Amino acid sequence: MLAQDLFSFAQALLQPAALLEMGVLVGCLGLAWTLVRLIRGPEPQPASIWFGEGVVGGVLFPVLALLLALLARWLLSLPPLEVPITVFRVVLPILTSLVVIRLVVRVLHRLFPTSGVMRIVERSVSWIAWVAVVLWITGILPLVLNELDAITWKIGGAQVTVRDLLEGVISAVLVLVAALWVSSALEAKLLQGATDNLSIRKMAANFLRAFLLVVGLMFALSAAGIDLTALSVLGGALGVGIGLGLQKLAANYVSGFVILAERSMRIGDIVKVDNFEGRITDISTRFTVIRAINGRESIVPNEMMITQRVENASLADSRLALNTIVQVAYGTDVEVLMPRLAQTVRNVPRVIADPGPGVLLTNFAADGLELTIGFWIADPENGQGNVRSDVNLAILRLFDELGVEIPFPQRVLRGLPAVPGAAAGA
Numbered sequence: 001m002l003a004q005d006l007f008s009f010a011q012a013l014l015q016p017a018a019l020l021e022m023g024v025l026v027g028c029l030g031l032a033w034t035l036v037r038l039i040r041g042p043e044p045q046p047a048s049i050w051f052g053e054g055v056v057g058g059v060l061f062p063v064l065a066l067l068l069a070l071l072a073r074w075l076l077s078l079p080p081l082e083v084p085i086t087v088f089r090v091v092l093p094i095l096t097s098l099v100v101i102r103l104v105v106r107v108l109h110r111l112f113p114t115s116g117v118m119r120i121v122e123r124s125v126s127w128i129a130w131v132a133v134v135l136w137i138t139g140i141l142p143l144v145l146n147e148l149d150a151i152t153w154k155i156g157g158a159q160v161t162v163r164d165l166l167e168g169v170i171s172a173v174l175v176l177v178a179a180l181w182v183s184s185a186l187e188a189k190l191l192q193g194a195t196d197n198l199s200i201r202k203m204a205a206n207f208l209r210a211f212l213l214v215v216g217l218m219f220a221l222s223a224a225g226i227d228l229t230a231l232s233v234l235g236g237a238l239g240v241g242i243g244l245g246l247q248k249l250a251a252n253y254v255s256g257f258v259i260l261a262e263r264s265m266r267i268g269d270i271v272k273v274d275n276f277e278g279r280i281t282d283i284s285t286r287f288t289v290i291r292a293i294n295g296r297e298s299i300v301p302n303e304m305m306i307t308q309r310v311e312n313a314s315l316a317d318s319r320l321a322l323n324t325i326v327q328v329a330y331g332t333d334v335e336v337l338m339p340r341l342a343q344t345v346r347n348v349p350r351v352i353a354d355p356g357p358g359v360l361l362t363n364f365a366a367d368g369l370e371l372t373i374g375f376w377i378a379d380p381e382n383g384q385g386n387v388r389s390d391v392n393l394a395i396l397r398l399f400d401e402l403g404v405e406i407p408f409p410q411r412v413l414r415g416l417p418a419v420p421g422a423a424a425g426a
Contacts, residue, residue, distance in 0.1 A: 017083045017086065018087055021085070025069065028068040031064075032061055032064040032068055039060070059099065062098040062099045062102055063099055069088060069091055073088040097133045100129050104122060104126075107177050108121060108177065108180075125173065148163035149162075175216050176213070180216075183213065206285045249286070252287065252301050253302075255303045256284060256302040257285065259288070260283060265280060265312060266283075270314050270380045271290060271312050273305065273308065273311075274308065278291045278298065279291050285302075286302060288300045288302055293384070319378050320377055321376050322376070322387070322391075324372075325362075326371050326392075328399075328404055329369075334371065341395065341398065342357045345375050346375075348387070349390070350377050350378075357373060357375040360372045360374070367408065368406075
């Protein structure tokens with residue numbers, strides 16, 4: 001029977017109607033390519049889920065090709081044409097499979113670029129989709145589905161078949177991929193162009209992703225044939241687990257939303273936590289990433305950011321006070337030198353004028369007069385050591401210009417007077 005069907009299909013491909021279908025199909029593919037090209041634009045764009053690396057590398061091309069092919073098949077079946085459908089009977093399953101594969105692969109690769117588990121899921125979905133297409137074209141798929149329907153077992157009060165299980169798993173994967181895609185697109189839209197309200201947008205994006213994943217999981221479980229009323233027992237067990245073993249994890253998630261909502265710490269702030277100082281680069285629902293000036297990063301649980309003392313150098317004001325210390329020799333006219341030092345430091349590019357630099361005589365040291373030069377910067381995220389170095393270089397140039405001496409350590413040696421009669425006694 002199968003051989004006869006394949007022979008009939010091969011004979012149909014040699015008919016003039018099949019040539020007409022092939023011509024229409026080529027036109028559909030060409031029109032889809034043109035539409036994607038027009039939407040993408042002539043300029044090269046970064047790789048995305050819709051477009052991929054090229055015109056036909058994303059999800060949009062097979063989606064448009066499938067829609068145009070469905071429209072063409074419907075038009076060919078209408079009078080007065082009433083063309084027998086042969087080519088489109090093969091092409092439509094192939095395009096459908098291509099849409100599913102592109103969607104799953106592109107979304108998972110975009111969200112989990114380094115995950116080995118996601119690569120296994122991608123390959124599994126691709127193999128299942130192409131095997132299903134081959135079985136559909138050859139006419140074996142209905143027979144396989146009937147055999148899978150015959151394999152049943154009882155779970156509780158429900159009768160489950162292998163076919164129900166496979167269809168549920170496929171539906172769950174597609175629903176979760178769609179939820180991840182929508183959440184990723186909305187998160188990128190929320191974070192685009194964010195400046196001072198980046199933390200609020202980050203909180204909204206995290207909440208939106210969590211909500212969509214929960215909704216997607218509910219739909220996936222429903223599609224898999226799982227009774228959602230049974231989740232009440234699971235919810236009770238989950239609550240006990242959170243109360244006992246997962247309380248730290250739950251505390252970190254709650255603390256993350258509290259930090260983002262209160263804006264006590266924002267992305268870009270300079271903070272010091274547990275003797276680690278750096279700039280906040282990311283605030284997730286579970287942890288906060290702090291990057292030091294030397295490039296090292298610290299992953300701090302959000303609960304620590306709430307319960308421990310945190311020094312924030314840019315909470316209310318991004319301006320930061322710095323200072324440097326220098327000694328000059330005794331006898332230097334410091335009353336004339338101090339205004340010149342303040343003016344020199346004020347001319348350093350990153351030093352701000354309000355509040356302006358100040359110079360104080362802070363100590364009568366053993367080797368010279370100790371001057372403390374204080375100044376302010378408005379961009380601590382660009383580093384502190386570099387601007388302090390620029391200030392020191394400007395001070396050194398001023399001292400060379402004025403002939404001011406930076407003293408070396410000095411020691412005064414005094415000889416004791418000779419004791420009378422000491423030489424005679426010797």
